[in-house]
Amino acid sequence: MKKAGFKDTNNDGYVDKDGKNLELKFVFFSPEQEYKAMVETVASGLRDIGIKVNIAAMEMASFDEVIFEKGNYDICLDGTGIFWGSSSTMLYDHFYSKSGLLGFHRLQDEQLDKLIEEGMELESRNEIKDAAVKYKAAQKRAIEELVFLCPVVFQKHIVVTKNNVKNCSPFPHSWMFYNGCTENILGEIKWED
Structure with missing residues (x-):
């Protein structure tokens, strides 16, 4: 903040x-x-380093208007994850400038778009290992270089199966990011007799 010219001049x-x-x-x-x-918790940490934070708790209609229509906020806490589709879903929905989504999905970055497009092309040819490289690079750019999205909490999901279900790899519902898995795209369940 000092490099950007911010300091507490009036104590x-x-x-x-x-x-x-x-x-x-x-x-x-x-x-x-x-x-x-x-x-x-996040606001407390920001206040500790001298940033004034105004918290606004909103119901759905107000939240949608502020986030998706007006963009009238500085920080937004919201849940997200992979809710449908394949490994590229979360990246496409949140980081791809041509996705058509509104609100906090306003990132414009040619390098990021190119990584997602290349990954989706490889995924469409079932070249999952090569797609994984592109997706992980896209996440790194969006989170570490552009600081567009900052994961705060990851939810744990418990999956229960009968003992005759082997090698269960459930669909990663609500997982925040693609974890680099190259063995499957969606859930694969193998049943034993």
Whole structure:
């Protein structure tokens, strides 16, 4: 923040620049009970380094308007993951500029688009190992280089099967990112007699 010219010039506990505090609007979908604690924890960490945070808990209609229509926020906490399709789904939905999605899906980056397109092309030819390389590079660019999305919490999923189900690899429902698996795209279950 110092390199960007922010420092606490008036000793109010918040960094400022040109006489104006660095202040962020942090929105979240309020019916999700666990979100409140996560938002408060992240906001506390930001306040500890001198960033003023205004938390806004929103119901669905307000949340959709702010996030998807107006983009009137600085930070958004929301759940996401792979809900349909193949390994490329999450990358396409969240990072691909030509996906047609609105709101926080506004990233414009030619290098990222190219990695996703190359990965999807390889995946369409069932060249999963090569697609995995592209997808992992796309995630690295989006998260580490562009800092577009920051994973905060990963949910654990418990899968229960009967003892005659072997090599169960369930669909990664709600997993945040592609984990580099090159053995399957969707769930594969092999049954033993």
